[in-house]
Amino acid sequence: MGEGLAILLLLWATTCRAVVINEVMSNPEGPESEVSDHNEFIELYNYGEDTDLSGFHLECGVSGGTREEILEWSGDFVAPDVITHTTLIPGGGYALILPPGYVDSSSHPQPYQFGEGAVILTIGTKSFGQSGLATTHHLWLFDSAARLIDTYGSPDDTGDGIPFDPGEGVSVERIDPTAPDTEANWSASLHESGCTPGMRNSVSRIYNLALLTEDISFFPSSPMVGGNCEILVQPRNLGRGWAKDFELLVYSDGNLDYEYQPEELIGRTTVVDSLEPLRGQASVSFLWSGLEEGDYSIVGEIHYALDEDTSDNSAQRFLRVGAPLPDVIINEIMCDPLSPQPQWLELHNRSSRTHELTGFTISDSDSASFYILPDLILNPGEYCVVAASTSDFGYPDVQILVQPTNGFPYLNKGEDIVFLRDVHGFIFESVHYFSAMGGAYGVSLERVSPQVAQSTPLVRLPGDGTACGRVHHL
Template identity: 25%
Template sequence: MKRILISIIFFSLQLYSQNRDTSVIFSEIMFYNSSSIPNGEFVELFNTSYSDTINLSGWKIKYYTSSPDLIVDAGSGTKLLPRQFAVIFEGDYSGGYTVSPNALILKISDNAFGTSGMANTTDRDVHLLNSSSDTIWSYTYSANNSAGYSDEKIILIGDNSISNWANSIVVNGTPGGYNSISQREFDIGIIKILTSPAFPVLNDTVEVGVWIKNFGIRDASNFFVAFKYDFGNDGNIDLIVNSSPINYLRSADSIFIRADSLIAGLEKETKVFAELNFPSDENKTNDTISLLIKPGLPPGTIVINEVMFDPRSGEPEWVELYNKSNSRINLKGWKISDVVTTPTQVTITNNDFYFEPETFVVLASNLLIRNFYDSIPSPILLVPIPTLNNDRDGVVIYDDRGLAIDSLFYFSDWGRSKHSIERINYNQPTNQKNNWIFSVADSGATPGYQNSVQNIQAAKPMSIVFNELMFEPLTGNSEYIEIFNPSNDTINLAGWKIIEGGGKSFTLSTKSFYLYPDNYFVIASDSSIFNLFPYLREAAFSNFIKIFNASDLSLSNSDDIVILKDIFGNTIDSVAFQSNWHNPEIDDKKGRSLERINPTLNSNDGRNWTTSVNQLGGTPLIQNSVFTKKLPSYSKIEISPNPFSPDNDGFEDFTIISYQLPQETSQIRIRIFDSVGRLVRTLVDNEPSGSSGSVIFNGLDDNKQALRIGIYIILLEAINQNKGVVEQIKKPVVVAKRLR
C-alpha cells in the first residue's frame, strides 16, 4: 500500500512538472542573422505563466536531425521568471543585438545550433526539450526571410502553426522583448486625443477626450486616464484630473473617455497630456499622448478673393486672399491646396508674416506676375502653388492647425480665358456660383486691388430693354440692335450678351461700361452704319456703339428672336419679333428699323412696335421716331396723347390707352366706335389682364385702314367671372392731323 502511494505521488509530480514545462514556448527564431552580427543566430523563449518560475538547467535545443544542444548559464542563471523572455545565443556570440535588460540571457554548450548552424535557404524544424528530454514544443520555420529578419510568433499563447508565425518587421528582430508582430495578452492604448470643438477659437469652452482601444488578446478591466493640463504651454502642469475608472473593455473594442474637467474660456495655448493607468499593461509605448490646443480663427476670417487659373503666356497662376477681420493675422505655417485630381498641400510661408486687417495678399509662384499689371500694391508671397486645372478645380486655405479657413471649387464657365475670376461679395458664401464672375478690369485681373466686380448685382428684368431692331437694311448698309436703359439705375454692361435666334452671342463689353438712365447702346454688323447715320461719328456717341463682323450678326428678315442676358446669365429682356409688326401703311419697309413705341410696355406685344418714320430709316442712339410717352393712370382710363395724329410723320402717331380696374384679374375687351356708334376697331378681345394695363392704338381700323379725322369712343369692358363683376368704361379719343 505504501509503495502504491509513493508511485502515485511520483506520477503526479511528473505530470505537474510537465504541465509547468509547457508554459515555456518558442517566441522567436533568428536563423538568418545579418552579416553585421557574426555568430548571431538565436532562439527566444517566453514563460507564459503568471506564477511559475521555470529552471531551464538541463533543457536542450534540437535543430533538425542534429543532436540536441544543451542550454547553459551565460552569467545570469537558468531560472526563467513568470512572463519573462529568455534569449539563447550560440556559444561564441560576442554581442551586437540590443537585448531588453529584463530578459534572461543563455547560450548553448557549443558554437552552433546543430552541426554547423541553422539553414537559411531551406525550411527546417526546431525542437525544445526539457531536462527529461521530453519534446515540449516544435516549430518548422519557413526560409523566406531576408538577412537580419527573424521568424516571430504572432500570438504568444497560440499554437505553433504556420499561420501564427510571420517574418519580423524590424531588422535584427526583437530579442528579449515583445515581438514586432505580436499581440500582447494585455495591451490597451490611446489611439487619439480630441477636442470639442475640434478647432476652438478664442474664449471657447473646450472639452478634451481620448479614444482607448484594447489591442490585447484578453479583456481589460480597472483602468483610468489621467488628464494633465499645462495652461500657457510653459512646461508646468497646472491641473491633473483623473477620469472615472473603466471597469471592463473587451478585446478589440474601443471606448471614448472624456475628461471630467472642461477648459472654460480658452485664452491661450494649452497643452494637454493624457496618461493611461493600467497595471497589467504589457505595452507602455501607447499609454501616453499629448495635444497642443491653440485658440485659432473661425472659418471665413480670411477669404479667397481672386483666382487666376488660366493666365496669359508667361504669367504665373496666382491666388489673392483678403483679411476680413480687424486684426493682424500671422500666416506662418498656413497652407494652400488644390483639389483635382490629387490634392497637393504646400506651405504659404515658414516665417512670420502678419496679414494686415482689411488688406490683400497675393500668392504667386514667381514675380513675373508684375510684368502683366501696371502695379500690385499688396504684398506678394512666393508660394509654389499647385497647378490649377482650367476645366474645374479648387483652392483650399488651411491655418497652422490644419483647419480649412476658406475653400473654393470652380468650373471653367465661371470665368473666361486670360481673365481671373473675382469674388463679388466678401460676406456671401465662397462656393456660391453667383458670388464669382470673370474680372472686367482692362488688365483682365485686379491683383492687390479691390475687385472690378466688387458688389456688382444681378440686373432686374426690363432694367435694360431692346429698343430698336434693324434686321432688313438696304444693300450695303448695316444691321444693328439697340438697347435702352429705362430705369433710374446706372447699370454696368460688363459681361452682358445679346443672343440671336441662331445661337450666336455678342458680348457688349469685356470691361466695366456703365449705361446711365435714358441712355442707349448699339451693336452693329459693320462700320457702314456710320455712313447711313453720320451723327454717330460724333464723340458723344463713339463709346456707345460696338461693331461686329457682318457674318456674325445676321438677323432673319421675317421672324427671329433676340435675348439680352446680364453678366450672371440672367435674361433681362427678349423679343421674338415678326416682320408683320411693321406699319402696314408704309409700303416699303426695307431699310427701315422696327422701333419700340414705349420702353416700359410689353417687349413681345406687336402693338408696341412699328416701323421707323425717320427719314434715315432708323434712330440708333437717339429717341425713337415713334416714341410715345405713357402717363400715370390717375383715373380709371387715360388716353395720351389725345388728340393724336396717326399720319406717320413721327409726331404723336400713336396713343396709349392706360386703365385701372377694381379687380385683381379680369378678362378685358377694348373696342373703338365712330361718332354714330359703328364698330371700327377691336383692339383687345377677351384677353386676361391685371388690375392695370396699357394698350397702344395706332389709328387704324380692323382692315388696317387709317381712320378719318373725328371723335371716336373707346369702350373698355372687363369681367371677373369668379366675383361676377362687370366693368364698362367709355372715353372719347380724337383722331386729328397736323396742320401743314
C-alpha cells in the first residue's frame, strides 16, 4: 500500500509540476485603463501528461494577493481554432487565462492571434489582482490541493531583475519551460507582434530567422524610369543559436498574391556568414536595373531549412518608380482610433486645380473590395476626411467629411497599404505604413510634407493626437 501511494505521489508531482507559467502580458498596448486590463493574459504550458486544471488557483501581486480560481471559458469566444468549455490542458498544449472582459468588443479591439488548439480559461473576478496586472507583480500557481507548483518573477529572490517592464504591447516569455523561475530564464518577446499567446515562445526557438518591413530599404527611395535601384535587405536572427547558410531572395510581386513566381525574381543569394543569436543581422544588397514606371510591391523572403517559425520569413515594402506625386494625396491615416471613433483617412488637394473624385475608390492590401467615394469635389488646398462612419465622427474643423457608399476597408494597426484608385481602377495614390513609423492608440500617422513623394508619416504628439482636416504640425 505504501509503495502504491509513493507511485501515485510521484505521478502527481511529475504531472502537476509540468504545468508552468510560460508567458505574461502585463503591459498591453494602449493607455492604462479598464479597457487595457481586458487585454492582459497569462499563458500556461504543459510539458507533461494531460492535466485537468479544475480547482487550480492563481495569485498575483507584489508580495502576495487574493487567490483567484481558474475557470473554463463557458461562453462564446471570438477567435477561431481555440478550445473552450474545458479546464483540461493536453500534454504539450497551451492555455490562456484571460479576464472575462476580453470578449467585450464594444470597448476594446481584441488584439491577439491565438495559437491553434489553445485552451481558453478565465477567472471569477473582473480582472487579475485588485485592478489588473502590473509589471511589478509576481505570480503564484496552485493546484487543486492548494500546493504551490510554479511562480513567475522569482518571488523569493527580491534582489533580481524580475518581474520587469518589457515595453508597451510586449510580453515576458519563459525561455525554457522545464527550467526554474529565475531571471536568466525570462526575456521580452522577440515576435514582431510583441507576444506569442498559445504558441511556442519566440525566445525559446533555437533557429528562427525573421524579416520585417523595416528590414527592406531602397536607394534611391524614389528611383527614375530607366534607372537603377539598390534594394538592401537585412534579415535578423531571433533564435538562440547561430544561423548561416540560408537563402535570401527578392521579387517584385506584380499580382500582389504574396507568392513567388520565377518571372518576378529580382535576385537571390545564399548567406554564408553566421548571424549571432538574438538580433544578429546581415546586410545583403540587390541591384534592380532598367526600371519601368509604376507601383511595385517588393517582397523579401528567407528560405532556411532549420527555421522553427516560418511565419516571419517574408516582408513586403512598397516602391514607386518614376510616377510624380499626384495632385490629390493620402495625407493622414487613423488606423487605431479612440473608442468609439471610426477609422478614417484624409485626402488633400495640394494643387492649384479643382479635382472631382466622384467614383474613386479606396482599398487596402488585405481586401479584394473597392469602397466607392460619393459625389466629391476638392478645390485647391482643401482637405477631405473619408471615414468608416460619419455618425460617430467627433473631430472638429473638418472641411469635408464623407463615407464610402459601400463600406470601408479595415486598416491593420501594424502594417497596411492604402490605395486610392481612379474611376478606371488605376492606382492614383498609395501609402504603405508600418509599425516602425510610430502611431499609437488614438494617434494618427501624418505625411511630413505634401510636396514629397513617399514621405514617411510620423506621429503628431501634441494636442488630441491628430491634425484631422487641417494643416499638419510636422
